[in-house]
Amino acid sequence: MYKLNLFKRTVHRLSDDVHFGRLASVDVAGRSVAVCINKDGSLQATWRYRGPDLDSSVEEELAVMTDRLQGAVAAMKTNYVLYFEAQRTPSTAYASTEYFPDPVTRGMDAERCKLFSSGIYFESRFYATLYCLPPRDRQEQLKAFIVEGREKKITKADDVLAGFAEQLYKLFIMFRNLHIEVDPLDEDALLTYLHSTVSGRPRPLRAPKTPMLLDRCLYDTPFYGGLEPQLGNQHMRVIAPISYGKETIFGLLDEFNRLDFAFRWVTRAYCMSKNDVLGELDTERRHWKGKLQSITSTLADAAIREGAQNAENIDDLAVDRIAEIRDAINAVEGDHISFVYYSTAVVVLDADRETVDEKAKLIRQIFIERGIKAKIEDFNAVDTWFSCIPGLVGRNIRRPLISTGNLIHMMPLALAWSGEDWNRHLDGPPLLYAQTDGASPYRLNLHVGEIGHSLMIGPTGAGKSVHLNVIEAAFRKYKNARVIIFDKGASSKVLTMGVGGKFYDIGKSQSLSFQPLVHIDDEDERQWAQEWLTDFLREEGIEVTPERKSLIRDSLTTVAGMEPGFRTMTTFISFLQSRKLKEAFYPMALSDDNGNKGEYGEIFDSDEDHLSITSWQSFEMETLMNAKRIVGTTLMYIFHRIENVVKSVKSAESGPTLIVLDECWVFFENPMFADKIKEWLKTLRKYNTSVLFATQSLDDIAKSPILDTVLSSCLSRIFLPDKLAITESRKDLYHAFGLNRQQIQLLAHATPQREYYYDSPRGSRLYNLALDRCPFTLSYVSVNKSALARCQRILDEYGEEAFNEHWIAENDLILPDYPKEEAIAL
Numbered sequence: 093m094y095k096l097n098l099f100k101r102t103v104h105r106l107s108d109d110v111h112f113g114r115l116a117s118v119d120v121a122g123r124s125v126a127v128c129i130n131k132d133g134s135l136q137a138t139w140r141y142r143g144p145d146l147d148s149s150v151e152e153e154l155a156v157m158t159d160r161l162q163g164a165v166a167a168m169k170t171n172y173v174l175y176f177e178a179q180r181t182p183s184t185a186y187a188s189t190e191y192f193p194d195p196v197t198r199g200m201d202a203e204r205c206k207l208f209s210s211g212i213y214f215e216s217r218f219y220a221t222l223y224c225l226p227p228r229d230r231q232e233q234l235k236a237f238i239v240e241g242r243e244k245k246i247t248k249a250d251d252v253l254a255g256f257a258e259q260l261y262k263l264f265i266m267f268r269n270l271h272i273e274v275d276p277l278d279e280d281a282l283l284t285y286l287h288s289t290v291s292g293r294p295r296p297l298r299a300p301k302t303p304m305l306l307d308r309c310l311y312d313t314p315f316y317g318g319l320e321p322q323l324g325n326q327h328m329r330v331i332a333p334i335s336y337g338k339e340t341i342f343g344l345l346d347e348f349n350r351l352d353f354a355f356r357w358v359t360r361a362y363c364m365s366k367n368d369v370l371g372e373l374d375t376e377r378r379h380w381k382g383k384l385q386s387i388t389s390t391l392a393d394a395a396i397r398e399g400a401q402n403a404e405n406i407d408d409l410a411v412d413r414i415a416e417i418r419d420a421i422n423a424v425e426g427d428h429i430s431f432v433y434y435s436t437a438v439v440v441l442d443a444d445r446e447t448v449d450e451k452a453k454l455i456r457q458i459f460i461e462r463g464i465k466a467k468i469e470d471f472n473a474v475d476t477w478f479s480c481i482p483g484l485v486g487r488n489i490r491r492p493l494i495s496t497g498n499l500i501h502m503m504p505l506a507l508a509w510s511g512e513d514w515n516r517h518l519d520g521p522p523l524l525y526a527q528t529d530g531a532s533p534y535r536l537n538l539h540v541g542e543i544g545h546s547l548m549i550g551p552t553g554a555g556k557s558v559h560l561n562v563i564e565a566a567f568r569k570y571k572n573a574r575v576i577i578f579d580k581g582a583s584s585k586v587l588t589m590g591v592g593g594k595f596y597d598i599g600k601s602q603s604l605s606f607q608p609l610v611h612i613d614d615e616d617e618r619q620w621a622q623e624w625l626t627d628f629l630r631e632e633g634i635e636v637t638p639e640r641k642s643l644i645r646d647s648l649t650t651v652a653g654m655e656p657g658f659r660t661m662t663t664f665i666s667f668l669q670s671r672k673l674k675e676a677f678y679p680m681a682l683s684d685d686n687g688n689k690g691e692y693g694e695i696f697d698s699d700e701d702h703l704s705i706t707s708w709q710s711f712e713m714e715t716l717m718n719a720k721r722i723v724g725t726t727l728m729y730i731f732h733r734i735e736n737v738v739k740s741v742k743s744a745e746s747g748p749t750l751i752v753l754d755e756c757w758v759f760f761e762n763p764m765f766a767d768k769i770k771e772w773l774k775t776l777r778k779y780n781t782s783v784l785f786a787t788q789s790l791d792d793i794a795k796s797p798i799l800d801t802v803l804s805s806c807l808s809r810i811f812l813p814d815k816l817a818i819t820e821s822r823k824d825l826y827h828a829f830g831l832n833r834q835q836i837q838l839l840a841h842a843t844p845q846r847e848y849y850y851d852s853p854r855g856s857r858l859y860n861l862a863l864d865r866c867p868f869t870l871s872y873v874s875v876n877k878s879a880l881a882r883c884q885r886i887l888d889e890y891g892e893e894a895f896n897e898h899w900i901a902e903n904d905l906i907l908p909d910y911p912k913e914e915a916i917a918l
Contacts, residue, residue, distance in 0.1 A: 106315045107307040111483055112286055114303050115279045118257040125260060126282040126299075127253065128306075128483070134225040135256050136483050138285055140275040141218050141267060143505035146343045148856040150834050154342040157270050161505075162496035164266040166430030168363035172259070174432075175221035175482040178349060178357040178504035179288065183213040183533045187513060187521030188910075189569050193707060195907060196590040196896060197568040200869045203908040207865050208525045213533045216349040218504050219277075219285060221482040222260060226252045286310060289356070289481045292324035292441060317474040320445075327445050329452035330469040330476045332437040332488075337463030340498050343506035347458050348438065350530030353451055355440045358480040359503040362433035369424050369431045372493060377417040383410045420495070429497055435490040436502065437469075437476050509855035511535030517542050518748055524566045526859040534859040538563075540807040540852050544748075544782030545773055547802060549829070550812020552788045555845035557583035559810065560752055560786055561873035562861055565591070568708075572747025576734060577710040578727075580717065580755040584710045586883045587872045589895045593708030598695070598726060599715040605698035608729050609659040612652045620732060621648055625677070627764050628725045634676050643670050661697040680725075692722050696729075703730065705737045717758055724762040731768065738779045749781040756785040757792035766798045773805040788812075794825050803829065811849040813842035871903045 111130040118127050118137075127137045144157065165174065186209040192198035260276075267274045277285060279299035286306070288294040292313040300309065313324040321328040348357050364372065423429045438455045442448035452468045459466035469476045472488065479488035494502075511534050515522055522535035538546045548556060561584060564575050568591065575593075577584050588595045596604040612618040625644055626636045647667040651659050662681045668674050678684040682693035690697065711730065716723055738749050759765050769783075776783065785802060787793050796802070809829060816822045817839040826836050831851065838858055839849055849858050863870045875883075886898045900907060 106290060106311050109478060109484075110290060110310075110481060112306045112310060114305055115282065115299055116253070116303075117279060118253050118260075120257050120261050120264065120276065123276060124278060125257070125276040126279040127256065128282060128286065130483055132225070134223060134483065134485075135252070136221050136223040137256070137260055138219050138221040138277050138282055138482065139264070140273075140277065141220055142273040142507050142509065143218070144272075145508050145856060146346055146506040147508070147838060147858065148832075148835050148851075149506075150832050157272075158342060158497055158500045160266065160270055161500045162429060164263060165361065165363060165432065165496045165499060166366075166427075167262075168259075170363065170365045170368050171225050171227065172363040173223040173485050174361045174363060175219075175223065176359040176361075176503040176505070177219045177221070177289075177480075177482070178216050178507075179219065179355075180214050180216045180349065180351065180357075181294075181354050182211045183215045184209045184211050185513075186525065189520060189571070191571040191573075192568050194568070194591045196587075196872065197565045199908045200565050200866070200872070201569060202910045203866045203868050204525055204862075206908065206911050207862060208527075208533055209911060212352075213527065213531055214352055214354065215510050215532050216504075216507060218507055220263075222256075222263065223483055223485060224256055224259070225485075226255075283309060286482075287312075290315075292326045319470045319473065321473050321477060323441060326441040326443050327448040328473070328477065329440050329448050330437055330473045330480075331440070331452055331455045331459065331466055332435070332469055332472075332476050333459060333464045333466045335465045336492065336494070339463075340501035342501050344462050344501050345458070345504075346506045347462075348455070349504075349507060350532075351454070352531035353440070353442075355438055355451070355455070356480060357436070357438045357504060358482075359436040359499075360434070360479060360485075361499050361503075362485070364430070364432065366424060366427075366430065370421060373417055373421050373424065373431065376493065377414060377421070380410045380413040380417065423495075429495045431493050431495055432499055433490070434492050434494045434499060434502070435479060435488060437480050437488075439477060439480055508532060509534075509857050511857065512537055512854065515539055517544070518570050520570050523569075524562065524861075527862045528857055528859045534850075534857055536563075536850060536859070538782060538784065538808045540854055543777055543805070543807050544750075545777065545806045546782065546784045546808040546810065547806040547829075548784065548786040548810040548812070549790065549793065550788060551790065551814050551816070553844060554788075554812035554814065555848070556786055556788060556812055557581070557754070558845065558863070558874050559812075559848060559861065560584070560754060560784070561587050561875075562863075562869065563784070564750065564752060565869070565873065567748075567750045570748050573707070574705075574738075574747060574749040575708045575752070576705070576749065577752045578754060578759075579710050579712050579752075580714050580758075582712050582714075582880055583754075583875050585712070586875050586879060586899070588708065588710045589883060589887065589892060590872050590899065591708050592892070593710060594704070594706060595710045595712065596703075597712040597715060599719060599722075600712070605694060605700075605702050606696050606729055607660065607698045607701040608696060609648070609651060609661070609664060610656050610701055612648055612659060618648050618652055624725070624728055624732070627728065628680070629673075629676055631721060631724055631764065632676055634672075640670065640673060643668060643673060657699050660699050661693070679722075692719075695722075695726065703733055705733060713755075713758070717755075720762075723758065724764045727759065727762075727765050728768065731772070735772070735776075738776065738781045747780070749779075750784060751776075751781065752784045752786065754786050755789065756787050757789040757796065760793060760796040760798060760802075763797075766796070770798055770801050773801060790822070790825055794828065799828075808850070808852045811839055811851065813844045813847055813849075814839050816840075867903075868900075868905050868908050871899070871905060 111132050113129045113131045116127050116129055117124045125137055127135055129135060144153065186205045188201055188205055192201060264274050280297065283297045283299045287297050287310050290310055297309060316322040440448055440451040440455065442451060456466050456468055475488045478484050508528060508530065510532060511522060513522060513535055515537050517539045522537050524536040526534045526536055528534040538544045548559065550556060564577060564584065565587060567573050567575055585595050598604060608624065609621055612621050622644055626641060629636050647664050650667045651664050654663065661677065665674050665677050665681055679691040680693060680696040681690040682697045683689050716726060734751065753759055759769060773783065785806065793799065814822065817826055817836045823836055835849065835851065835856065842849065842858060847858055847860050850856060882902065886895055890898050
């Protein structure tokens with residue numbers, strides 16, 4: 093007889109144990125969500141989520157979140173299983189562009205690219221999976237037979253999917269109401285996620301266009317079982333709890349997400365309806381009661397023979413357990429909590445056996461430090477790993493019954509925000525990559541939606557100027573970006589010279605002079621000039637009457653008819669028909685009728701305007717700030733020129749603009765300029781322009797009359813470390829800026845000149861600029877008096893064109909370039 097078994101497949105494959113079938117999609121609140129229909133008829137869908145940052149959250153917020161989430165789990169039916177997974181993976185993707193118009197800022201980005209794509213940073217991503225095994229048709233038919241009056245109907249696949257989609261919708265709404273970000277996976281993302289759970293080579297996948305079994309798509313890595321399993325050429329260790337402590341807190345196992353190696357941490361919860369939970373609790377109660385009765389009977393028999401002196405030996409543990417179960421039953425009946433069957437495990441992989449053992453020991457130690465007894469699985473390692481694959485609900489069955497509140501505390505939920513990996517408004521990469529604790533990257537963006545206005549605030553010496561320089565340099569990555577800086581202390585001078593920008597020390601040198609009236613032949617410009625001149629009069633304390641307005645208007649009209657070279661302040665003053673007005677405006681002229689030099693004539697009375705708004709310019713304001721009479725007038729003119737540029741159609745199409753106002757309290761304390769800022773904040777964002785306010789004068793800005801306007805317009809806020817933040821006076825100030833007591837504590841304990849705290853409606857995070865690993869960047873952004881002196885010497889000896897060559901040489905540096913094999917785009 094022919095031996096047919098020769099043709100039978102004897103190799104047992106991974107796909108034989110995993111039930112993933114094919115993909116489908118359901119509509120959930122207008123969004124297409126991928127569903128995996130498994131081989132056993134079960135359904136599962138997955139979504140990414142991000143919970144609160146423990147470092148920035150107060151206890152009351154976490155308590156509310158726990159209560160609401162456990163209520164959502166308690167409402168689930170018995171045929172549902174929830175998986176919560178934390179995947180910690182190397183962060184090597186560095187999104188960048190080639191738009192840097194100068195070698196210095198490009199070199200800064202290349203230096204940062206090399207650091208953040210090196211594989212030394214890790215980040216966690218959370219996934220939740222809802223699994224459902226629909227009732228079999230026979231069960232439904234039996235219900236229809238037993239329940240009188242129930243209409244008989246055949247359950248259709250579409251009805252099952254619709255019911256599953258409804259449950260997904262309820263969970264998504266619950267998460268979002270608690271400000272937990274939810275991102276349902278589409279078919280490509282779901283296939284990629286499922287592949288990551290069974291493969292040692294995770295990578296992005298695309299779902300097949302033609303519906304087909306997923307066996308061909310997912311399994312590219314052989315799995316070898318045994319006491320020490322392997323996935324491909326990587327050794328595997330699985331760490332799982334044996335017993336649990338008596339108490340839990342929110343984010344009990346959050347330490348996992350601070351580790352500097354990759355792992356998968358999977359929590360599985362078997363949901364039960366209220367009646368099923370009460371039945372399980374009653375079974376557990378009878379179990380312990382049986383133990384108590386058995387021991388009691390034994391003691392009674394002994395008492396008959398030997399007396400009752402040993403009655404105190406009754407099993408105290410059984411008595412305690414019965415009391416706990418009774419309390420649990422009362423809580424469930426009162427709809428306060430529910431219970432689930434819980435299991436959790438951590439999977440680590442590494443090509444080196446000793447390394448993977450060390451990782452496993454560290455995971456086990458974290459469990460133990462949290463009061464959880466755990467072991468590195470051996471005989472049960474394979475089954476435990478299978479239980480970490482969503483959908484394999486029958487593997488590694490464990491029966492620890494825990495409350496839904498305990499589940500919320502012990503599942504992956506708290507996650508440090510890593511920032512947005514793409515700036516949707518600018519359609520480009522994040523502004524800046526930085527680092528945060530736990531070897532994790534942080535991506536800084538100033539934009540929240542369309543609003544890029546931001547505020548940087550903190551005490552003196554905390555690192556404000558350095559951070560401003562880093563932001564300004566990074567902004568050059570956006571195509572045709574424009575950076576305009578109002579500086580104090582020349583902290584941006586070295587960087588400005590490095591990028592080939594223009595540095596103007598207003599009021600100190602004669603390199604910058606204005607011709608404010610050059611374009612007054614245009615009616616709109618003439619109207620502006622009239623308002624600008626009357627604002628100057630008000631600053632001088634001169635009443636602006638209708639008559640004086642008319643005289644100014646007449647003189648401007650006359651000057652407008654002249655050649656551009658003659659439209660100067662001197663000409664304007666000469667046509668004024670008022671001696672008092674002439675005397676008031678003489679300080680803005682080169683000289684008066686008697687030849688006396690005008691105090692501000694060198695700035696405003698030029699026959700040629702030397703101010704050109706290019707891609708980078710910095711205005712040093714320290715000297716001008718000492719002349720408070722003219723600060724407002726000067727700023728109003730410069731801002732008018734900037735406004736004209738960014739509002740032009742050509743400019744609006746060319747690229748974004750960043751305006752940095754260092755020591756902004758100077759602008760706020762000037763009533764004329766403060767009123768203008770209110771208007772600009774509302775209108776400039778329409779022209780792709782962002783304003784970054786920065787100050788070390790906390791009390792001054794707090795007293796500003798436009799503080800409320802600034803806070804409502806600046807959704808992104810960067811706070812500098814402040815050891816006095818927890819004092820009563822400062823605490824109230826930071827509360828006004830929207831920080832809670834936990835965030836204020838972070839500021840008080842942060843390291844000055846190294847750490848910064850970002851807060852916005854999108855998220856909050858304490859981060860580090862990692863400048864100790866970026867020496868090239870540090871040489872341009874960290875500037876003291878000695879560096880400024882060296883900068884000026886190089887400029888005097890070699891000029892602006894040769895500045896970078898000599899600056900880099902003097903600092904013993906080389907110009908960084910991007911890693912040759914690095915994929916710059918995501």
